[in-house]
Amino acid sequence: MAHFDLLVIGTGSGNSIVDDRFSHLKVAIAEKWLFGGTCLNVGCIPTKMLVYPAEVAHSSADSAHLNLATSFDGVDWNGLSHRIFDRIDAIEEDGRDYRTNRLDNVTVFPEHIHFTGRNSAQTASGDTLTFDRVVIATGSSPTPLKASGLDWDRVDTENYPVKTSNSIMRMPELPRSLVIVGSGFIAVEFAHIFASLGVDVTVLARGNRLLGNHDRDVSDAFTRQFTKNVNVRFGVEVESVDVADGVSLTLTETGRAQDADTSAVEAQLMLVAVGRTRSTHALNAGALGAQTDGDRLVVDEHQRVLSNGEPLDGVWALGDVCSEHMLKHVANAEARTVQHNILVDLGVETTPASTDHSVIPAAVFSHPQIGTVGATEEQLRAEGVDYVSSTCEYGGVAFGWALNEPGFAKVLAHRTTKRILGAHVVGAQAASLVQLFVQAMAFDIPADQMARGQMWIHPALTEVVENALLGLEFGDG
Numbered sequence: 291m292a293h294f295d296l297l298v299i300g301t302g303s304g305n306s307i308v309d310d311r312f313s314h315l316k317v318a319i320a321e322k323w324l325f326g327g328t329c330l331n332v333g334c335i336p337t338k339m340l341v342y343p344a345e346v347a348h349s350s351a352d353s354a355h356l357n358l359a360t361s362f363d364g365v366d367w368n369g370l371s372h373r374i375f376d377r378i379d380a381i382e383e384d385g386r387d388y389r390t391n392r393l394d395n396v397t398v399f400p401e402h403i404h405f406t407g408r409n410s411a412q413t414a415s416g417d418t419l420t421f422d423r424v425v426i427a428t429g430s431s432p433t434p435l436k437a438s439g440l441d442w443d444r445v446d447t448e449n450y451p452v453k454t455s456n457s458i459m460r461m462p463e464l465p466r467s468l469v470i471v472g473s474g475f476i477a478v479e480f481a482h483i484f485a486s487l488g489v490d491v492t493v494l495a496r497g498n499r500l501l502g503n504h505d506r507d508v509s510d511a512f513t514r515q516f517t518k519n520v521n522v523r524f525g526v527e528v529e530s531v532d533v534a535d536g537v538s539l540t541l542t543e544t545g546r547a548q549d550a551d552t553s554a555v556e557a558q559l560m561l562v563a564v565g566r567t568r569s570t571h572a573l574n575a576g577a578l579g580a581q582t583d584g585d586r587l588v589v590d591e592h593q594r595v596l597s598n599g600e601p602l603d604g605v606w607a608l609g610d611v612c613s614e615h616m617l618k619h620v621a622n623a624e625a626r627t628v629q630h631n632i633l634v635d636l637g638v639e640t641t642p643a644s645t646d647h648s649v650i651p652a653a654v655f656s657h658p659q660i661g662t663v664g665a666t667e668e669q670l671r672a673e674g675v676d677y678v679s680s681t682c683e684y685g686g687v688a689f690g691w692a693l694n695e696p697g698f699a700k701v702l703a704h705r706t707t708k709r710i711l712g713a714h715v716v717g718a719q720a721a722s723l724v725q726l727f728v729q730a731m732a733f734d735i736p737a738d739q740m741a742r743g744q745m746w747i748h749p750a751l752t753e754v755v756e757n758a759l760l761g762l763e764f765g766d767g
């Protein structure tokens with residue numbers, strides 16, 4: 291049985307832990323799937339490499355409001371997929387080769403691993419190993435949809451017309467029609483991509499609006515604009531899936547939307563996007579004594595995995611598997627904390643680091659785009675916070691006149707401290723615009739100072755942020 295100073299499970303954000311400072315350690319890395327994990331291979335990066343051409347296609351087809359007569363005349367899907375995945379696959383292969391063949395102190399186990407005890411683990415092929423320290427970075431995977439007729443074991447296999455985000459981008463050709471189950475991040479990003487590229491897309495939502503966890507104004511505005519481009523059925527749930535040449539779905543009403551259309555839906559392909567489940571179960575983390583909250587490993591601010599409320603010595607977790615926020619920038623920040631704290635354990639660094647989860651931004655790369663950070667208005671109201679709110683429409687600034695399309699920036703600030711508590715942008719460049727609010731919140735810049743303490747480039751779209759801030763009425767004259 292081999293013994294290792296450090297075991298890292300998962301090569302998404304977990305892959306960044308081991309660098310030159312770990313060269314004196316005997317390290318094991320277990321990865322059952324693709325090196326680089328979700329973000330690189332099937333997540334953030336390929337989706338955004340698709341979103342951009344989709345946005346260009348959408349703009350070409352929808353330019354009359356700019357007094358242009360342009361059209362979208364088709365996509366070279368094969369060329370587009372090759373451009374994306376030739377690049378990504380080369381990075382995956384190089385990362386795997388580097389860890390496997392070019393580091394004397396690292397042993398790669400290219401397979402599933404699970405814990406067998408407090409300091410021991412076993413690979414799928416039966417190798418057993420012991421370790422002094424372990425980093426659990428096992429991420430998450432698509433949550434199965436429960437519906438009769440659906441064989442989840444066949445989902446994502448070549449001839450089965452039901453896909454998740456793990457395989458939908460690798461289709462050899464675009465389908466004529468696509469039904470998407472879900473109304474969260476993945477559903478609306480893929481709906482935008484495929485609808486813009488000419489696929490007949492239908493989204494099935496259980497509620498009466500999309501992205502229901504966002505600020506209500508944002509969710510409403512998004513839903514209004516999105517439904518101009520994509521067919522959405524609200525208030526429906528999938529009852530059964532008949533898989534033959536394509537899919538045929540029967541639906542039932544959830545009672546959460548008026549006039550729900552439950553007539554059968556047929557499509558060439560189906561995408562299931564009903565959330566992601568953290569990869570804890572098959573890990574047998576119970577053998578470590580690790581504490582879980584549902585499917586989430588419980589960690590403290592130093593990313594140490596807890597057991598009965600106490601940190602387990604030498605056991606850290608990062609990313610989706612332990613985070614409430616399944617976002618790559620969160621996983622990366624947590625990986626930096628873990629890396630530093632292992633170095634503390636090794637005596638290389640002195641003071642333990644913790645992850646600051648107080649300001650977590652996110653963006654939805656659909657049409658329209660959303661950028662968001664901090665509390666929603668509904669949360670502030672529920673918590674009884676004394677806040678003020680201000681919204682500036684894109685049409686209220688000069689660049690918005692140029693864009694001539696809907697959008698707004700909404701900011702929520704504490705009435706007395708003037709600290710920004712939340713900010714939400716919907717419309718063009720929202721993911722970039724919201725970073726201004728993120729910076730103010732991270733560096734604790736009060737809203738009035740942020741508005742007046744700098745020059746804002748005229749007539750850039752950032753003026754929408756300036757005007758939203760200037761619109762906050764704190765009632766102090």
Ligand SMILES: Cc1cc2nc3c(=O)[nH]c(=O)nc-3n(C[C@H](O)[C@H](O)[C@H](O)COP(=O)(O)OP(=O)(O)OC[C@H]3O[C@@H](n4cnc5c(N)ncnc54)[C@H](O)[C@@H]3O)c2cc1C
Nearest residue numbers: 300302303322323327328333334403429609610616617618
């Ligand atoms: C379609 C899509 C789009 C996304 N877009 C964005 C975006 O634009 N911005 C953003 O911030 N986030 C986005 N995300 C979320 C982001 O990808 C994840 O939050 C992030 O990748 C999580 O990183 P991780 O390291 O925790 O897990 P992962 O990257 O999932 O890595 C976990 C790795 O562990 C391996 N593993 C699991 N269990 C075992 C085991 N027992 N033994 C061996 N190996 C194991 C897995 O094979 C995997 O490679 C997107 C996600 C998806 C699915």
Ligand SMILES: NC(=O)c1ccc[n+]([C@@H]2O[C@H](COP(=O)([O-])OP(=O)(O)OC[C@H]3O[C@@H](n4cnc5c(N)ncnc54)[C@H](O)[C@@H]3O)[C@@H](O)[C@H]2O)c1
Nearest residue numbers: 472473474475476477496563564565566616617653654655
């Ligand atoms: N741009 C980004 O940052 C980005 C993009 C994609 C994914 N992600 C991350 O990945 C996570 C997973 O994305 P997601 O879209 O799968 O999850 P999500 O949590 O965003 O949305 C899941 C949706 O599925 C619906 N749903 C759940 N069960 C259902 C059922 N049985 N039938 C119909 N609908 C059902 C929910 O109501 C919800 O609308 C996100 O929460 C996010 O953290 C981020």
